[in-house]
Amino acid sequence: MYRRAFLATATAAGATTLAGCGSIESRAIDVPTIVSERPQGSYVPSHVEGMDRVGSVTAGPYELVVTYSYPHRFWTVTGTASERVPLGDDDSLHLMATVRDRETGLVVPEVGLSVTIERDGSLVAQETIYAMLSQTMGLHHGDNFTGLEDGRAYQLDVTVGAPTVRLTGAFRDRFSDPVTASLSYSFDSGAVNDLRFDRLDRAGERGALDPMGNAIAGATAPDTATLAGRTATVRAGDIRYIVAIRSDAPPGIDAGPYLAVIPHTRHNRIRLSRMGLAARLTGGDGLTETQLTRTFDPDLGYHYGTTLSVDPTGRTLSVPVETPPQVARHEGYETAFFDISTASVQL
Numbered sequence: 001m002y003r004r005a006f007l008a009t010a011t012a013a014g015a016t017t018l019a020g021c022g023s024i025e026s027r028a029i030d031v032p033t034i035v036s037e038r039p040q041g042s043y044v045p046s047h048v049e050g051m052d053r054v055g056s057v058t059a060g061p062y063e064l065v066v067t068y069s070y071p072h073r074f075w076t077v078t079g080t081a082s083e084r085v086p087l088g089d090d091d092s093l094h095l096m097a098t099v100r101d102r103e104t105g106l107v108v109p110e111v112g113l114s115v116t117i118e119r120d121g122s123l124v125a126q127e128t129i130y131a132m133l134s135q136t137m138g139l140h141h142g143d144n145f146t147g148l149e150d151g152r153a154y155q156l157d158v159t160v161g162a163p164t165v166r167l168t169g170a171f172r173d174r175f176s177d178p179v180t181a182s183l184s185y186s187f188d189s190g191a192v193n194d195l196r197f198d199r200l201d202r203a204g205e206r207g208a209l210d211p212m213g214n215a216i217a218g219a220t221a222p223d224t225a226t227l228a229g230r231t232a233t234v235r236a237g238d239i240r241y242i243v244a245i246r247s248d249a250p251p252g253i254d255a256g257p258y259l260a261v262i263p264h265t266r267h268n269r270i271r272l273s274r275m276g277l278a279a280r281l282t283g284g285d286g287l288t289e290t291q292l293t294r295t296f297d298p299d300l301g302y303h304y305g306t307t308l309s310v311d312p313t314g315r316t317l318s319v320p321v322e323t324p325p326q327v328a329r330h331e332g333y334e335t336a337f338f339d340i341s342t343a344s345v346q347l
Helices: 003-013 169-173 189-193
Strands: 047-049 052-059 062-069 074-078 081-085 091-101 113-119 122-128 130-134 138-146 153-160 179-186 197-199 230-236 239-246 258-265 276-282 288-291 293-297 301-307 316-319 321-323 343-346
Touching: 052 179, 062 153, 062 179, 074 130, 091 113, 091 153, 091 189, 113 138, 122 138, 169 293, 230 343, 239 316, 239 343, 258 276, 258 316
Parallel strands: none
Antiparallel strands: 047 197, 052 062, 062 091, 074 081, 091 138, 113 122, 113 153, 130 138, 153 179, 230 239, 239 258, 258 301, 276 288, 276 316, 276 321, 293 301, 316 343
């Protein structure tokens, strides 16, 4: 049901429950409590929130799509630890930005992204916002923002830094400089409150919600039939891997057989970024082990790759996860992609 209808129902039925509540986090009519006994993996969250668009703009090689939703809790990740960022009483909205390459439509990985909000030339907020993963909203950058006044017009300046991954092919010279794009936005609390807000009966079940609209466009793993070379797929926990072996490395890398690994979410095929992955080949002449380099290529997209010094045919490839995805998580993903077992596949 929509939040407005739920508010009317809950206010009549649950006024006693609300007495003495302080923060937004404790108001049951606003945000359901976190699922108790959450699975250690991807699960259906307590609720689903809609989103709407502030606007889209092109700047340099990028297309930026800026959207908003209700303020909501999320979890940051540092190493193997996660920490919840709670809601604040004065949070105005959750602001999100998706960065795509203008030519290919691929989501550009591992960029730094900051947002400056001004009103009538005066600074209202300035934040470097988090890279985030959401079941329904895909791979984006986002954060909760405070201090917006109803009915007031604001200028949003979004600055995108150059990707910190290895760039290959036509991407080698495309993303060299930071760019800033500007959008106008009039904050309307009524429009925020009219967004979809559904409590879910399946909360806590293993699985994931379907993405909304084109939220994951440009961020999904490819169909293996579209990839050149030999391919294989394997799953470990909530991560699926596409493994591609090519006779030639992408332009800009030392020549030789090339191994590309594309980890993605089990349910929605969203590519997983900012991981530490290794490749271990056994069989043949013994053990060969190397680190995989995070790489962005026009053909393979975002992947983890290396040039091979041996022929992998007939060998067993193992992919240990040394560092889980270093991205913030929306509810339902905050316990996922940790303690992943090593995936292995025969090549």
